[in-house]
Amino acid sequence: MSWVFLLVALPLGGGFLLPLFDKRWAERWLPRGSEALTLALTLATAGLAFATIGWEGIYRMGGWSPPLGINLVVDGLSSLMLVVINSIALLVTIYSFKYMEDYTPTGKYYSLFLLMLAGMNGVILTGDMFNLFVFLEIASIASYALVGYRRGAVELEAAFKYLILGSIGSAFIIFGVGLLYAATGQLNMAQVSRNLAGQGRGVIGGITAAFFLVGFGLKAAQVPFHAWLPDAHSSAPSPISAILSGVLIKALGVYCLARVFFNVLGIDEIEGNILMWGGTLSMVVGALLAVGQEDLKRLLAYSSISQVGYIVLALGMGGIMLSRGEQALASLALVGALFHLINHAANKALLFLASGAIEEQAQTRQLGEMGGLFHRMPVTGTTTLCGVLSIAGIPPFAGFWSKLIIIVAALWGGFYAVATLLIATSVLTLAYYMRVEREAFFGAVPERLQKVKEAPAAMAWAMGLLAAGAVGLGVLYLPGLREMVLQPAMNVLLEGLRYAQMVLGG
């Protein structure tokens, strides 16, 4: 697997190559050159990401062995995240071709987009705590700039808010990394894990865990650290909203929480409880706040807080079960978390892309000003319906199965209060998404929207493929496919200490 570094190097190189194009020269000799380059690079990274499935091992940067050098780690969990990130990035690139035509410097947009992709891939692949922070900052800083890309007053305010809160999160994370280094004298994640297992966590380990909970909690927009998300995700251009909500908060927040707590620090019952109840709080509060939203993109953003709450809740529940020694139950909760992560990435990316198509065609984001769009935009209407039914958890769709697994795990684990809240929130989710359907897509077409047309083909294709995911991703839990994707990723979390063994050997 000597090509794993390309997952970071290709988008990074593309991101720095694009600003070098002279604008006049490029317009004359290479019309749409930046689009073509971005498409080629995202196609390549998506292909590479799929090729990592089933592979497990490390890549040594510069030929230096693990505790000394930085190494990239591929295991089940990183493969799963890489596939999710890069396939959604590819679809978003295709969607952007048409959508971003209205924004003039597209080269800068694709440059920042590729840098963000490189940062996310780096966060997933790296096996070094400090390197994790560096990649996290690459992805975050590129996303701050992308949120403010429209440069209106609202967008700049949202980007500034996101910048401040994101930087506070990063400060907590770098502090945690520093404390971990003080406690163990190591930055390599596997070596840190092994040292902590040998010497015990001690007080510093506990403080580190608290810093990471706040830092990564801010990146994952968990209540009470969620205030930046509705502004940032609704102000960004829609393809970027899809990336931010679909994968960025999962790559920088949820994945890092899972990796650090399960594989490096080793989760205990207190942290499991904090994650579970924090996730429950986010889930309920996010859903309650989404109910009253008039702006479609803000509603979707609040829904992201709620749905990421499901994932964090299931992770925490898995952690509690693991620390109690209930392996079988923990495996169920963790599979639920990862499965819901995949489903939510596909569904929320789809819904944000659809909201972008509506905004582009009907020139509004307010639910009250829409109506009857199903007649005018059948493809957008159908794909949105698939996404809505999946995210609300209606039986044959993918979202139902992941929510069912989480609820079953909560019931078997004896967390009846959590299970009740899970079911109640699902009903609430269905309610506010049905409101979207009723106000935007059904009913009579208002006078103002008589001339609205269907979204262009590139946008429709991207939405169609994601809708196919919303319908069909449920098959990932079928025996056969389950052993390929979900099971290896779950095993990484379940057998936390095996990570150190895999990286360092012995």
Added chain:
Amino acid sequence: MPEKEGMSLIVKEVARLIAPPIFIFGLYLTLTGHLTPGGGFPGGVVFACGFILVVLAYGGKRAFRRLPPEGASKYDSGGALLFLVIGLIGSLVGGHFLYNFIQAALPGTVFHLLSAGTMPLINIAIGMKVAACLFMVVMALTLFRLAGEKGGES
């Protein structure tokens, strides 16, 4: 303080005297990064500080005529790409990204200027990137202020 005229004569003369040593010190830190404390990052920061001193002393407009922002952007991306190319050559020659392919072929003498293989080259790439990037950050802030003084929109 009117922007176009810069600071007083004393400041301008002192800046004229000490800017060249600052640039040379930045280069020195970058080029000997593999031997002494320093390297591409601090060297690049010192180098950018030299530029910033000139901008502060002589005023934004005059300095930007000599140092257009587009040029800095080219050096910024160019530095990053140079780093990437060195890394990719390493992966083609030695099978690992950033593999020190020069060190393997020409070991050089330890503690001499021409030693440590690709390390000096990487330091130069990082120095370019950091100097251009930091200078652009300061210029962006100055440009915002210039735009604000004109009463235009940023």
